[in-house]
Structure formats: structure tokens, C-alpha cells
Amino acid sequence: MRALFASVVAIVLATVVFGFAYPALMTGFAQVALPHQANGSLVRADGRLVGSSLAAQDFTWPRYFHERPSATTPPYNPGATTFSNLGPTSPALAKLVHANAEAILKLEKPYNPGLTIHDIPVDAVVPSGSGIDPEISIAYANLQSHRVAAVRHLPLATVRRLIRENTWGRTLGFLGEPGVNVLELNLALDKETR
Amino acid sequence: MGQGVGQILFYAAVLIALSYPLGIWMSRVYTRERGDVVERGFLRLLGRDAEGDQSWRRYGTSVIVFSIAFSVFLYGLLRLQGHLFLNPDHLPAVPWTVALNTTASFVTNTNWQYYGGEATMSYLSQMAGLAVQQFVSAGVGLAVLAAVVRGIARRGGGVGLGNFWRDLYRSIVYILLPLAIVLAVVLIAQGVPQTFHAHATATTLQGAHQTIARGPVASMIAIKQLGTNGGGYYNSNSSVPFENPTPLSNFLEMLAILLIPFAQVVMFGRMVFARRHAWVLYAVCFTIFALGVSVAFPSEQHGSQVLRKSGVNITHSAQQSGGNMTDKEIRFGIANTALWATATTDVSNGSVNGGHDALTPAAGAVPLVNMFLGEVEPGGVGSGVYGLIFYILIAVFVAGLMVGRTPEWLGKKIEAREMKLAAVGALFVPTMVLVMTAAAIVTPAGLASVFNPGAHGFTETLYAYTSQSNNNGSAFAGYGATTFSTTLGTVALYFGRFFPMLAGLAIGGSLAAKKVVPQSAGTFRTDGATFGVMLLGVIALTAGLMILPALTLGPIVEGLMH
Numbered sequence: 068m069r070a071l072f073a074s075v076v077a078i079v080l081a082t083v084v085f086g087f088a089y090p091a092l093m094t095g096f097a098q099v100a101l102p103h104q105a106n107g108s109l110v111r112a113d114g115r116l117v118g119s120s121l122a123a124q125d126f127t128w129p130r131y132f133h134e135r136p137s138a139t140t141p142p143y144n145p146g147a148t149t150f151s152n153l154g155p156t157s158p159a160l161a162k163l164v165h166a167n168a169e170a171i172l173k174l175e176k177p178y179n180p181g182l183t184i185h186d187i188p189v190d191a192v193v194p195s196g197s198g199i200d201p202e203i204s205i206a207y208a209n210l211q212s213h214r215v216a217a218v219r220h221l222p223l224a225t226v227r228r229l230i231r232e233n234t235w236g237r238t239l240g241f242l243g244e245p246g247v248n249v250l251e252l253n254l255a256l257d258k259e260t261r
Numbered sequence: 262m263g264q265g266v267g268q269i270l271f272y273a274a275v276l277i278a279l280s281y282p283l284g285i286w287m288s289r290v291y292t293r294e295r296g297d298v299v300e301r302g303f304l305r306l307l308g309r310d311a312e313g314d315q316s317w318r319r320y321g322t323s324v325i326v327f328s329i330a331f332s333v334f335l336y337g338l339l340r341l342q343g344h345l346f347l348n349p350d351h352l353p354a355v356p357w358t359v360a361l362n363t364t365a366s367f368v369t370n371t372n373w374q375y376y377g378g379e380a381t382m383s384y385l386s387q388m389a390g391l392a393v394q395q396f397v398s399a400g401v402g403l404a405v406l407a408a409v410v411r412g413i414a415r416r417g418g419g420v421g422l423g424n425f426w427r428d429l430y431r432s433i434v435y436i437l438l439p440l441a442i443v444l445a446v447v448l449i450a451q452g453v454p455q456t457f458h459a460h461a462t463a464t465t466l467q468g469a470h471q472t473i474a475r476g477p478v479a480s481m482i483a484i485k486q487l488g489t490n491g492g493g494y495y496n497s498n499s500s501v502p503f504e505n506p507t508p509l510s511n512f513l514e515m516l517a518i519l520l521i522p523f524a525q526v527v528m529f530g531r532m533v534f535a536r537r538h539a540w541v542l543y544a545v546c547f548t549i550f551a552l553g554v555s556v557a558f559p560s561e562q563h564g565s566q567v568l569r570k571s572g573v574n575i576t577h578s579a580q581q582s583g584g585n586m587t588d589k590e591i592r593f594g595i596a597n598t599a600l601w602a603t604a605t606t607d608v609s610n611g612s613v614n615g616g617h618d619a620l621t622p623a624a625g626a627v628p629l630v631n632m633f634l635g636e637v638e639p640g641g642v643g644s645g646v647y648g649l650i651f652y653i654l655i656a657v658f659v660a661g662l663m664v665g666r667t668p669e670w671l672g673k674k675i676e677a678r679e680m681k682l683a684a685v686g687a688l689f690v691p692t693m694v695l696v697m698t699a700a701a702i703v704t705p706a707g708l709a710s711v712f713n714p715g716a717h718g719f720t721e722t723l724y725a726y727t728s729q730s731n732n733n734g735s736a737f738a739g740y741g742a743t744t745f746s747t748t749l750g751t752v753a754l755y756f757g758r759f760f761p762m763l764a765g766l767a768i769g770g771s772l773a774a775k776k777v778v779p780q781s782a783g784t785f786r787t788d789g790a791t792f793g794v795m796l797l798g799v800i801a802l803t804a805g806l807m808i809l810p811a812l813t814l815g816p817i818v819e820g821l822m823h
Contacts, residue, residue: 070326073307086389093480097455121502146472148497150616152739154717155565184572193587196500202591204581243508244594
């Protein structure tokens, strides 16, 4: 009984302190000191909310760089993230990779005649972990640059420059892997061709 | 691969450099006689249970009663969230089987998740329910460890192990909370949301609507990592950019996984006045960790069979990380995902920054084996080191048999009672895992949860019960929630937590009562490399051998398939 009484008191205290005071304190601090990050790194263009630099979105138009595949429903859904959970020997994965590679070849080949399946980087054909990975590899961005430059009537060098400008490098120069933020790159392109 | 290896070595160096001073600090926290003003007020408020030293039985009773009471509270909260406040997206009650499993999962420091957080849990449930448990269950683990260690260290003067409530207070206020605040601030700066605003709705560049889930995320992620909890805000856990936006946030979250566990080995050494012995343990844990990484990283970089055959480019270069990128994120690449998968299962964390179901067979076997060994490398906050003590006792016992003497450890004779308890502690959970896996494989109700076909489906099942029984919480996430799997899981969670915990406390109580025997020439030394090798051998031969037959049915078959 003594233990039960102590437990009930402790539960109330713990819930008040760690359930409310601690997150409220952190939220108060975050909203004052770092409001952009604290509210989801939202991106606005012409005053309109167009997404978050931390979430992929569905790009299908040829004038845009495309994201990696996503396993969420619908694709690139930051409201219900998920892995694909396809195992390393899964026939479903083999089918998916094949279909994605074919689609990329069909889309890009007209602008890049020498392209073969061996030029497609792996991240372009397999789902990301979150389903909303905001980045693609530099290799996949370069592969798409021929199409985007042609469709937008931009010199390839300009598109490549924009890729470089929107590449998030390794933190401190050696942590993690570099990647290209697709939403930011596409916004930069829209600005360039306006 | 060189770049990846460099990142892993840097991680290891920072881990060692920080865990040492933290361990010293922790040993001071638990040995300080007089508490601060708030502590004294808190204990007075709790009444008589919070007074004085407790025997191992009373200590254990407080732990169990507290855990049951908190379970009832949490279950109620999850069921009633639809009628409560802080639910801006109007989420309904959590279904009862899932609520039960989730309650067990968070109270036992596991954080196995049969639900997608952002689409199931209200802000209130995440914040005032689940995140509270992430502090409390971790605090309970640390408290129990402090008690067990005190028992071992006792040199006469009573058999008390300390007071649970006091240890709980100190674990949280002096260790978990300060670290969590620092980590949360850095994570927010890196881009992890911390807000009470509802989901944001954006209009994408192509004109579609996109709902962006957010909330008080950073405050939860910090403690989920530090307290070896692992349960994330979002379904895809720390692979989601909102939980883990940059390589720096990833580095710090990974550091938080192993920091307190390694520090508690240092703490143990100082509290029992056997620092050299503790360094041997540290080295053993580190060896298992290093072995895991050195299997997982190359295997993932080599890529899965499907990808190698497909013809796409999986070669590492300056432009891509290559390898098995399925269910992995660009910013982490192969090295950081393999490192995380190993670290998160060396201890009972279970958070992930990539999908484990998609790991190559060898890389998938690493977390499986890590967990099956009981997560003693060096294990969850608290639970890891008392788990390691079971193996130490067995190793000392085997060594005693070899030289024909009564085994001794840290000046105390190890006798039949301690050995029985150690055997229960070390073998109960692996046995339960194998029985449950078998039950889930031979029944149609169990098979309904399997997602991938063939040997990989078996691995999913084995992984699910290994993870829940050992209170890890990571998953081959294709494994689905059914009434059968959630119920069996609930049993695995509670038994896996409290059987070894009580065995640990009983050993502490038993050793506390023993007289110290002076060291002699015949004493088997536990502070040298010989003992380290011995301990590694015992770990491999007990739990390691138990999982081998199961491994041959899962990852090994899969690795051999063409």
C-alpha cells in the first residue's frame, strides 16, 4: 500500500514535470529563439506555403528534378512516413527496381542518348527510409540535369551550378554524405527561368 | 569505404572520451549521502515508502508496483485521447490491443511500435504519455542498476540496496534531464520541430496538397535516444528528416544511444572499487560493438543480391554512397546507417535511421545477434550492466570449476543461489524468445503478421520476439500488428523486463549479505585480458549458441540463396 501511494504521487509529479513543463519549456524556447526550425522548416514562395525543406514532394513534370521513390501512401506523405520493408532477396524489390530503372531510361534517354542502366545510381530506384527523403545523390541530380536544361532552355552549366549551390555537404566536412535538396533546387530553377 | 571508416572511428573516439567523465559523475550521483532540497521534499511527499534503505525485496516491490500503476495510467490515457485536450488533429482512441502493447512497450523501456506515431497518437499522448515513460522507464533501469551495484559493493553494515525513489529521482534529475535539455536544443537548431501548432498544409510546386506532420518532436527525440528508449514521433523513426535532419543531428543521436550505457560501465567500476575490472568489461563490450560494425558496414556497402543483379550503379563514389540504399536516407549513407543499426541493438535502444527489414542478410543478423545476447554490449540504461553481471558470474563460475576452487568475484564467494539467479537471468529471455518464435511460426494467427516471403519472413518473426523480449524495440517493420502478435508481444515485453530485473536485484541482495574473503594466490583474477576472453567466450557459448539454429533458418539461408 505504501508503495502504491508513493507510485500515485510519483506518477502525477512525473506527468506534470516531464509531460508538460519540460516540453512546454522547450517549445517556449524554440518558438522564441528558433521559430523557423521549430515549426517544420517551412518554405514559402510568393507568400504561399509550398512545402518544407525537410520533406520530399511529388515532382513529375519534366521541367523539375524528381525525387527518389517513396513507399508512403500517397507517395511523399509527411503525415504517414514509412519504410518499404522490402527484404534484400524480395522478388517485389527486384520488380520495383526494374520498373523504376525502365521509367528513368524512358524519361531521360531522349535528352541523354548514351544513357544505360549502369549509369543510374542506386538511390534513384529504391525507396528511401522515411519516404520523404528531401535529397537525391549528386549522381542522380547530374543524370537529370540534361533533361531539365533542355526542357527549360538553360545552358547545362547553369543547371549544374544550381545543383552545386543546393547541395548539402557533409557536416564539418566529414560527417554524413552529401546530397542535393530537390525542393530547394527546383525553387532555384523557377527563379532562374522567371 | 575509407571515408566511412573514418566517420566510425571518430564516433568511437568521441564516445570513449565522453563516457569516461560521465561515468565518474554518475558514480558520484549515486554515492552522495545527502540529497538536495528538492529531493528531500520529493521523498517526504511520497511518504513512508521513500524512507530509508530498502532490502532487495522491498526495492523490487516498489519497482513493480510503480510500473503496474503507471501502466494503468498510460493505458487509460491512450484509450481516452479522443476526448482529451491537445489533440488538434482529432485523432480517435488507440485500439485496445495496440494500446495494451504500447503501454507495455513504453513502461518496459522498449518502445516497440505497432502503430505509426504521427497518424495514431495525439500530441497529449506523445508528450504526457509516451515521452514521460521515456524518462521514467530509463530512470527505473538506472535506479535498479545503482541498487544492484550497491549490493555488490557492500562491505558489511546491513543488506539494504538503497531507496528506489531516491535513486529514481537522482537518475532523472541529475543524469537524464540535463542531457536531454542540451540535446533537444541542438536538435531544434538542426531542424527538429518543437511546436504545438497543428499539421501544416502546403500547396506543392505542382499544385498538390501536402500535409506536414509536426508537434513537440525534439523534446521527445532527445530522451528517446538518451534513455535507450527508441520510440520515435514518426513511424519511420530517426530516418525521418523531422526527427533527424542533418549528419550532425545523426551523429549526436547516435552518440546519445551509447553514451550512458558505456558510462555506466565506468560508474560500476568506481562504485565497486574495481576500476581495472571495469575496463576489461568496457573492452569486452567495445569488442562486440566493433565486431558488429565490421560485419554490417561492408555487407551493406556490398549491396543486396537484388540490387547487384539489377545492373544499376551501386559503387561508392564522390557522387553517391552506393551500396544497399533501400530504406536508407541520402544524408546518412551506408556507413552511418550500419553504425546506427549496430549501436541501437548493442544497447536496448531500438531507434533506427533506416529500415532494418531491408538490411542484407549478414547486416540484418548483426542486430538480431546483438539483441539475442541480451543487449549486454553494454546494454540498456541499467538493464545492460545487470544483464552483463549474469554473464560475469557464469564466467567466474566456469573459471572456478577449471581451477577447482569456489568461485569468487570482487571479494565475495559465488555460491549456488547466485548461480541459479544468474542462470535464470541469462537464459530465461532467450528461451522465451525461441518458444514464442516457434509459436508464431507454426500457427496461422502468427503467420498473418509476416510481410516478406520465405526465409526473410522467418527472420522478421524471430526479430520481432527477440526485440520485444529484450526490450529493444527496433523492428523488421514489415511485421504486422494482429491481435495474436500484439498480445504475445505484451507478454514478452513484461516478462523480458521484470524477470531479469528481479534476478539482478536478488543477486545484489544476496551479495550484499556476504562477508568479504581476502584475495589469495588462488583467486582467479578478473581484471586482466584472460578474463576478458573468458567472458566473451561465455557470452558466445550461452546465448550465442542458442540462437545459432534459428539463424540458420533465417539470415543464413537467405545469404546462401541465389
